[in-house]
């Protein structure tokens with residue numbers, strides 16, 4: 001069981017409950033399974049008793065997998081995480097009417113099992129009165145649901161997220177009063193996405209003085225967090241747990257005062273906005289992988305103190321996109337998932353979110369989701385609102401989340417308050433490279449990946465040198481190379497990332513030193529890259545692109561001390577990373593992922609989630625089925641599909657030999673497929 005007992009300050013440990021529920025879940029599924037197949041039970045039992053011990057054991061194992069993966073349409077508590085629903089002040093206000101609340105809550109609770117609600121006291125100058133909050137709290141607590149408070153510090157959300165002004169006395173006074181009021185009513189209080197400032201009033205301009213807006217706002221919000229929120233809250237309720245929830249635009253936090261360095265130390269816990277919505281048609285263009293990466297990044301900033309992930313129902317074009325956000329949050333091991341929000345859980349299920357691939361046994365099956373849900377009293381309820389896709393998506397993954405260990409990946413360092421090649425790590429995640437983003441330089445890691453944001457560390461070149469001296473490998477991007485020119489990188493290797501561009505769709509993967517052996521791979525469309533220049537015989541092209549008779553590095557290496565520095569060329573449009581041919585991605589993975597026990601060779605938009613206990617998940621975000629080649633360390637001879645129970649045998653891949661030396665360690669290869677918008681979960685054997 002991986003339930004985080006320490007997270008909920010005042011709650012009992014859930015271990016016993018979870019183990020009991022695990023048995024109950026198994027039994028209830030078994031009975032469900034059995035009743036549907038009652039006609040064949042007698043015959044099965046007779047055959048079972050006649051079978052040998054070995055066969056009986058095999059049948060039992062297969063039956064266990066079948067039962068665990070059988071669709072369950074009964075409402076039940078999740079074993080591996082808590083589910084919370086956030087209620088905005090506008091809805092909490094209406095909870096004064098018990099019938100209004102009961103009618104709506106019943107619809108939600110029949111479709112998804114909820115452990116906790118957040119009742120917001122303030123948003124957009126709406127302050128809910130104490131009598132209403134007490135009524136609402138009693139309603140939920142009488143149903144065994146935990147209750148916490150919420151605050152949104154907005155003046156008018158619809159006016160481009162108009163925040164409080166933290167230099168004007170009347171706003172500061174109001175912010176303090178709201179914190180005190182909420183902490184008096186609840187022992188846990190979370191701040192929703194808006195504890196930043198975008199105010200540029202005359203008062204703020206004057207207070208800023210000669211500081212940059214970033215520096216001014218970082219300092220201002222650190223002070224506001226301490227003096228206007230946490231200190232006043234703790235003064236009225238010393239028991240209160242104060243939680244700051246961060247939104248999804250982590251590359252730009254510092255510019256609006258979200259202080260990831262100071263605030264996680266001021267607040268008791270942090271929380272993570274893991275919503276990514278549609279990567280193409282929303283303004284933010286966040287990549288799907290971010291729902292996983294940002295939770296891990298914030299967990300690395302406050303280990304054990306990242307209370308959960310938070311997803312809304314907005315801006316999706318097919319239902320899987322909603323489910324994927326929930327899944328990736330929990331693949332990152334979030335102990336709690338917050339569904340935003342009460343009113344959106346009541347939005348009708350739109351039939352147009354059923355995609356072409358539904359009905360083909362993909363992970364999220366729209367038709368299966370729409371099946372009636374069995375309630376505890378035995379009645380059946382037909383799904384009607386968005387609470388059901390949430391409940392269904394969570395039920396699907398709860399059956400295996402407990403088997404996963406601690407997430408691991410390629411260590412990548414992003415200093416506090418840094419930006420540069422914004423959100424790039426998520427594109428690499430979408431190319432199948434698991435990224436573990438950390439706020440301190442990971443000197444222990446054998447492989448470190450650095451994007452342009454690493455330039456915010458004044459000593460970054462010395463840190464790179466230190467790794468290479470110690471025999472460890474560093475991969476930097478062309479963007480970081482460009483900014484480190486003149487800052488000492490030439491002390492490692494004299495390379496120039498120029499202003500000239502190349503437009504290419506051909507990639508040359510050389511297999512022999514003299515360039516006579518190799519393959520040309522083509523991308524589906526042309527991509528634009530910066531031209532990197534180097535000194536002949538000083539550093540080397542590992543992968544090249546070809547255009548009009550010449551070529552430029554895509555992956556470049558340079559010897560230094562006891563190791564190599566690699567430079568990965570990043571296309572001008574990061575989305576063009578998805579156009580790189582699978583063979584080119586494989587060669588990049590061979591370098592970046594050499595310390596992981598598994599990698600997956602495929603086209604892009606197939607992500608890999610790796611855990612430290614020989615389990616991993618492959619998830620495809622493609623609209624069609626995709627062939628994948630799973631490559632593992634030689635010690636692994638078989639893969640078990642955790643959901644189907646199927647065993648997959650591998651073939652040993654001999655080490656590639658170049659110039660008489662083994663170029664890669666011997667590996668084992670498993671060929672299989674992933675369906676559209678689906679995951680597969682594997683256990684190594």
Ligand SMILES: [Zn+2]
Nearest residue numbers: 165199201204
């Ligand atoms: Zn202001």
